Amino acid sequence: MKQKEMSLIGPRSHHLTFGVASVVVCVVMLLYLLHKTHEQLEVTRGEMDKINDKYISLNRQFESLYEYKERLENSFADLKEKKSVMNSNSDSLKSELNVLKQSHRTEIQRLQDELDSCRRHEEMAVVRNQPQRDEALALQQHAAFGEDTSNDKILGVKGHPSNHDIKVISSLSKFGNHRSSNHQSAGNVINFIRDKGVPPPTNQPPVAAQPSVDPNQDPVGNVFI
16 A cells, blocks of 8 residues: 555656646746846837937927928018019019100200200391491490590690690590490490390380580580680
């Protein structure tokens, strides 16, 4: 009996030992797998965090790029609108420039015509006033010659002039200077009309008649011998 029991216990203990060893090995393997799985999970979690950070960074970059794209589109729209406004302004300015050029050409032509007309009037005025100028010059020469002859008549060829003669000569000189100044003023007026190209007035007021001068009487009324 004892031998039978011993023979039965031996295989049972062997199977029990094998089972315990198998369980221990399985537990160790499970612990090892859990440890490796935990390590792999930590590595995967770290990589996941890095990927998440990269995703957040890329998302921010994408948002900034999207905002930049919107700004570029708005700027492009503004530039397009400004370009259209500038084109319209350029067209209006070109039309105004053409109008101004045409008006300037018309004004220049009008001024040229007026200049030609003024030149023609000047030439006609010179031709019309030439006899008056000659007459004024002749009157001036005649007045100067009359003054010289009057002085010669008063002084005579003999003797010295008296105080009365000196007074008479002075009066005649003043009278001659007055006449020559009047003729000189007339000549200046004629020259002014000729220079300006203005035709002389047709309806001139009548000129007062100059008093006749007696060679034996001065303008004051003193009679000399």
